[in-house]
Amino acid sequence: MYFSRIKVPLPGMELGHVNVYVVKCGDGFGLVDVGLATYEAALALLRGLKAIGIKPQEVAKVFLTHFHADHITLAQFLAEVASPDFYIGAEELGWAAPSFDELAKMYAEEYKRHGAPPEVYEAYLKLHPMSRYRRAFEDVWKLPWRGVRDGEELDCGLRAVHTPGHTPGHTVYMSQGAVFTGDHVLPKITPNISWYPKPGFNPLKEYLSSLRKTRLEARGLPAHGEEIPNLADRVDQLIQHHEERLAEVLSVLKEPMTTYEVAKRITWDAGPFDQFDVYNKMFAVGEAYSHLLYLEEMGKVRRIEGEVVRWAPA
Numbered sequence: 001m002y003f004s005r006i007k008v009p010l011p012g013m014e015l016g017h018v019n020v021y022v023v024k025c026g027d028g029f030g031l032v033d034v035g036l037a038t039y040e041a042a043l044a045l046l047r048g049l050k051a052i053g054i055k056p057q058e059v060a061k062v063f064l065t066h067f068h069a070d071h072i073t074l075a076q077f078l079a080e081v082a083s084p085d086f087y088i089g090a091e092e093l094g095w096a097a098p099s100f101d102e103l104a105k106m107y108a109e110e111y112k113r114h115g116a117p118p119e120v121y122e123a124y125l126k127l128h129p130m131s132r133y134r135r136a137f138e139d140v141w142k143l144p145w146r147g148v149r150d151g152e153e154l155d156c157g158l159r160a161v162h163t164p165g166h167t168p169g170h171t172v173y174m175s176q177g178a179v180f181t182g183d184h185v186l187p188k189i190t191p192n193i194s195w196y197p198k199p200g201f202n203p204l205k206e207y208l209s210s211l212r213k214t215r216l217e218a219r220g221l222p223a224h225g226e227e228i229p230n231l232a233d234r235v236d237q238l239i240q241h242h243e244e245r246l247a248e249v250l251s252v253l254k255e256p257m258t259t260y261e262v263a264k265r266i267t268w269d270a271g272p273f274d275q276f277d278v279y280n281k282m283f284a285v286g287e288a289y290s291h292l293l294y295l296e297e298m299g300k301v302r303r304i305e306g307e308v309v310r311w312a313p314a
């Protein structure tokens, strides 16, 4: 399969860059993901296309893996210069709150209920990408999206596979021995599996089943970092990571505690929780929360409702 990669910078984000993949598509070209709505990213995307001899107007299709700022917010820019068709997993369009301010508030309220102190969740509310990139999100949300179904054959020789977990409607695109994995499978870091304001959505449960669905002897082309030589090997590592994490959450839960307290006691690769900035603290709390929700569904922990939610061994 022919493809090129454009590394589009993510100013102010630890990930450093997002990979935008260019695929041949009939007389034109398709992109998988587009990048963050910043000056640097727009410039890098245009220069990247130029370097491989493509005019922006030749971009006829854009396939998005999910609705996160670093992947999607530059889409409006592309709509202005090229008017491509935009595709995204149908489920990704169905869950978001009516306004992005609302959505950011829902997160902050939920984390408050799960034991986050005011200075942390209030700072998080301001830092949340839904707040920081609100204007771009609002434009992008109004684009004429085509929601793709699981297993749908698309143009450019791509097949959509729904992989809920990282987001409720995350979708990967498969093509001849390669999979554009978005944030579903990443080479170095474990994708963030967190809480979503979608009733009944159990992120980790969905994620583990999406991982099994993509346990393939194929090249993985992730949204961040370098190519994954064998997707199946990386999938096995990620499944093992979550099994160990589930065991760790159970082992710290000796007495009733909030999700925030569980997150504080877990060992994190990035260092001690207390030294994290607000954003990473909230990532960690979301991660702990998704594991607790999964353990609750398996009947291994129970929640104690109150002004704050506490968890206890079942």
Ligand SMILES: [Zn+2]
Residues within 6 Å of the ligand: 066, 068, 166, 183
């Ligand atoms: Zn993401």
